[in-house]
Amino acid sequence: MMRKYASLLLFALILNGCDDGDITVNQIDFEDVPEAQTCTVENLLVYKLKTQESLLLQVPENTFEEDATPDGIPDQHNIDNSSYRLVYRGYDGTIAGTYICSLIPPTSPKVIDEWFAKSGVIEITTTQTVTTPDANNATTISGYNHNITIKNVTYSVSGVDVTVPEIKFGDFKTKLETTLDLKFDETAAQCPTSGQIYNFIVSGAAITIDDIDANLIQNSATPLNQPRVAVISSTKNKLLYRVFNSTLTEDYFCKSPVPSTPSIKETWAGADGVANQSGYIEVTTTGDGPNAFKHTVVLKNVKLTKGNSSFQLGNTFAIGSFSTQVAN
Known part of the structure; x- marks a missing residue:
């Protein structure tokens, strides 16, 4: 559905190539895709895939902190197409994570649509993932879930600015960097x-x-x-x-x-x-x-x-x- 929608939009842009006004797109929809994946930790690339589409988010290392965000106060980062980048791509065939993370991109499938975000605000709401209480009612933190929403995204498509009010990128899970060792002996x-x-x-x-x-x-x-x-x-x-x-x-x-x-x-x-x-x-x-x-x-x-x-x-x-x- 998204591919059909993107093609119709680009066709409309071609027909209206002389119009310098902005175009507002209601939705880029990756909500039904399971949690986001990543390629590397440094200059972190987080991505979501559909059959012939990808939504790529590149952020600096340590963007996803090991701490919950306060209620109603997400972490915010401005897209600058440098440190914080967002790219939508459409392909002429089926893609997988190995395609996205390859050092040398495969020749197939080919990218046929590519939208680079010029601006927007990345909002990250982080919650801790806690284990089920054991027989002693003890718990541990196993990691963190980062829910990503991107607000007021402006893409450049064929020289025309296309605005997306909100993209619900979805969840990205991280494991604890440090394992908390609590197995003390009896000698204090x-x-x-x-x-x-x-x-x-x-x-x-x-x-x-x-x-x-x-x-x-x-x-x-x-x-x-x-x-x-x-x-x-x-x-x-x-x-x-x-x-x-x-x-x-x-x-x-x-x-x-x-x-x-x-x-x-x-x-x-x-x-x-x-x-x-x-x-x-x-x-x-x-x-x-x-x-x-x-x-x-x-x-x-x-x-x-x-x-x-x-x-x-x-x-x-x-x-x-x-x-x-x-x-x-």
Whole structure:
């Protein structure tokens, strides 16, 4: 249908070649095509195909961010036919993704219609793709869905400007660039001066609690099934999960100022909690030999956030255990 429509339009343009006025086209329709595909990451080429048509969108690397956009506020980019390009093509035969992504374009099928966008606004609405909660009600982010709409597109067709009010390019899915490793062992630690509680994974991830409530860690055993409890917030009992660009060792922690290496790749923060409902810390303390106590730190119903993205650590998430000594 689109090929027939395009041919009729071009025929009309030929008949009206002396008319300098703009022509408005109601629709370029690729909505029924499944999600968009891509060829490369650098100078990203995203495309949709029909049997004998393609809609090609070229954008800079990192245009599709790993974060959800705020409700009703999509990312916007102006088509400039340089960094941001949009091209519609019609062919004289059937095409496939291998044709679009070939370094040396095949000789067949041939391009018989080609419309380069001169202007327009690319709007990208991004939502996170979250896994189904497991038995512990924990979730993870597996990637992001980017819904692309292009507004007020002006093509140059045979020297005449053709305006398309809206093109619903559709969905383009990306996977997480960084895998979030949350498999901490049972061995946590506490810094003697700052009181920071931490655990880390050598490959480059750490979870920490800063500005600890003084009542959480005490050298006395807690009654059975009565842990000490404190709510997570941005000012007290601050929970952070960080991913680093290289490996970690014990030597990174408990230093002031904080070492600049390894550098931090991304940071997730614990959302403010509600007492006995969500986002709180439980500490169970038991004796650990003469003049020593073992503290087991568990997070309950915690949500980690970064920008507009978030996921659940689950009903229970163990940070680990560490021991303190009572001075003689």
